[in-house]
Amino acid sequence: MSWFRGVFSVLFMVLCSLLVSAQSATISVVSLRDQSQSTYLYLHPSQPQYFSLGSDVVVTKISVRSHSSYYGGGSLSLCLSFDSDAAQTCVPLQGSDINIPIVPRKASTAVFSVRGDVEYGGYYYVYINQVSWTSGPGSSVSRTYSSIGQSGPVQLGSARDFVAQQGTVTVSSSDSKVVAWFQDATALVGTVSPTSRTSTTHPDDKVQVCLNTDGNKDSQGAPVCDYVDAQNCNSRNRDWLLGHCCGDAPYAGCGFYGDLQALCGQDASGRFRWAPLSSVGVIFSLDTCPKADVVSNGQKFFTCSDVPAGMSNLEKFQGKVAIGGHEYACEGARVAECGGSSPFSAGAKKVGASLTIGGLVYQCGADGTWKQSFDADKASCVAAGLKWTGSKCCGELADSLSTYEDQYDPARGGDPGGCFKSSFVASGSSVAGNKDVVNYRGKFYLCEPDPSKPSTSVQLFQGTGVSLVKSGACGSPLQNALLSGSLPHVVCAPGGSWQFVSRTELHFAKSIAWQPFGVLERDGCCPEQQCWDGLRCRDRNEYQTVGSRGYKCR
DSSP states (O other): OOEEEOSOOOOOOOGGGGSOTTOEEEEEEEOOEEEEEEEEEEEBTTBOEEEEEEEEEEEEEEEEEEEEEEESSSEEEEEEEETTOOOOEEEEOOSSEEEEOOOOEEEEEEEEEEEEEOGGGOOEEEEEEEEEEEEESEEEEEEEHHHHOSSSOEEEEEHHHHOOSOSOEEEEESSTTEEEEEEOTTSOTTOOOOTTOOEESOTTOEEEEEEOTTOOBOTTSOBOOHHHHHHHHHHTTOEEETTEEETSTTSOSSEEETTTTEEEEEOTTOOEEEEETTSBTOEEEETTBTOEEEEEOSSOEEESSOOOTTOOSEEEOOSEEEETTEEEEEETTEEEEBOTTSOSSTTOBOTTOEEEETTEEEEEOTTSOEESOOTTOHHHHHHTTOEEOSSSEEOOTTOSOOSBOOOOOTTTOSOSEEEETTEEEETTOEETTEEEEEEETTEEEEEOSOTTSOOGGGGGGTTTTOOOEEEOSSBSOBTTSSSSSSOOEEEEOTTSSEEEESOOSOEEEEEOSSOOOTTOOSEEEEETTEEEOSSSEEETTOEEEETTEEEEEO
């Protein structure tokens, strides 16, 4: 259709992690009493004996007196379990009084049995004529070393939370390295009760625990918590580790100490610091002594600096070294960790950070390893804030493949588009301001309506390996260049630029019947039954007013 004229007028370390989290202690708060009962238990290999302790009490201690036993050589052990538990504690049968170590627990029945390793397959048996135990109403909780912490006492609740019965209650720990005591509820704020205060009659007193890994005590004989020792150590510009202060004798010198499996050194400020072998992957900067960054793989330390004479368990490395699933490299004298999505060190390189290693540029990947390209690694590409186009990554400055096409496949996901000189070009977008080059669902197309006047935009892609697909004027639109919107399709307009259209049928060259002005284009592409108005296609019988004149699509 054409227009006819008519008449019409817009992005630490802790230190407690050094403790093995699997280590734990059971803390019990019980209204205890010692009990003893004469009995007659006959034990032989096939017959365990059951002994009642009371109605569901917390047991903290148990011992037996053996009346007599018989076995024909070899060894014999007395074993104990509680209620229906399969786990047993066994001790050698030596002497008449036998103390059986237990972790405090709630139980109602003790189960005794006997085991033997008797020479020549002989028969054996044991008579028990007395059982003594300490128990009472109350409850227990289990806490790992790491949950007890290092910065202060940990409160587990009030005495009344453990035992409802009034009277004297006692707190105890199954592990000598874990101290449990009562904090006086009536004490002045800021006052800490002695750690030896293990009994109380006040139900509001608080149950507190701490670590005492070195077992030291104060002048009154009360255990000294590690956090107190640590605070004292830290106040003197030193570092605390498992009961020992780096910088104090016998750990006063800079070096590796085998008994603690840790290196004692000094940072840039002169502060003494521990670097434990157990802190795998954590970078320690000990700039004063031994004048190096160090990182442990659990067996030894690695550094980028020269190793001082006499310094054991320290090795200089070059290139990359893998530790704990991450890769480390040298950035001058500094050790650089590729931290990925879960860094070990506070200053680790983030995903996408680059580093020159052995003359080649690498980037830190999401998995903690150094990579030369993310073209096969969607997770790293996305985490680095770059564009994943379906099978490749666009935006890597060091990648030799800086310009590429990537045919869009909805099943693969990613952002539809291509890459031009490390810049993402979304589907439907032009290249570097050149309106005659568009990306269509991963491939680059050139609008060249007149082959006798070739476009200079071809030169942009010389040496890239990308061959532009050339399109003549109008014809069938490239469908769904944009994945949304009212004008998702594109055609090559007669003027040499890409035109967005809403219709998918064959388009023809159309022109306006008046002199173009402003942003209007004389020529455009429209379906057969539509007219070009300088900006877009108009339907048949629509009117257009230009100045004092009117035009109608016919």
